[in-house]
Amino acid sequence: MPQLSLHTPIADITLYEHQEKIVALDWGWVEDQEKSPLLLEAKNQLDAYFDGQLTSFDLPLDPYGTDHQKRVWTRMASIQYGETMSYGALAKNLSSSAQAVGTACGRNPIPIILPCHRVVATGEKGSEKWLGGYSGDGGIWTKKALLILEEILEPELF
Structure with a gap:
């Protein structure tokens, strides 16, 4: 499963992708990272959010839940x-x-x-x-x- 960690002003976080959709954002850093175009776009959007330049995310999401x-x-x-x-x-x-x-x-x-x-x-x-x-x-x-x-x-x- 592709995953990408990044530093943010609040904590290190890791994004996870499955079948070209974001499925999770966890707190912490993972060593083995596998970048993808979607994860890099999510990182760019999160960076812009934390810089006060983005107010709405535009990413394909597929959270697992009821x-x-x-x-x-x-x-x-x-x-x-x-x-x-x-x-x-x-x-x-x-x-x-x-x-x-x-x-x-x-x-x-x-x-x-x-x-x-x-x-x-x-x-x-x-x-x-x-x-x-x-x-x-x-x-x-x-x-x-x-x-x-x-x-x-x-x-x-x-």
Whole structure:
């Protein structure tokens, strides 16, 4: 399976491709890399995203998951750069429960590109309660960093 690791401002990440579609984005670096045109394009788009020059990814994706998870990820992908949606609003939109949406977010195999960081809880904006959770490397710190990058949160020392 072709895979490509890259350095980002939040962590080293590795992209995985299967049958010319991105299937996963994992935290960390792999030694044995097999580049492909799609992985190089994904790297270029991620670099542009982290440089503040890209607000929407245009990549073929094929995340593995249940039908419900795929519905959540599809709807989550439509949350625009710089915007958020609550777990509850996303659940209502899908006739689901907020807990099931949270579980699907936590199992998102392609974070950042499928922007689970844009799904938040309730409470005061920026508070730990409002942020909800984040299953990626670094947890809430990483979610905050992505929300700051998208100018959803003001920079702060954290």
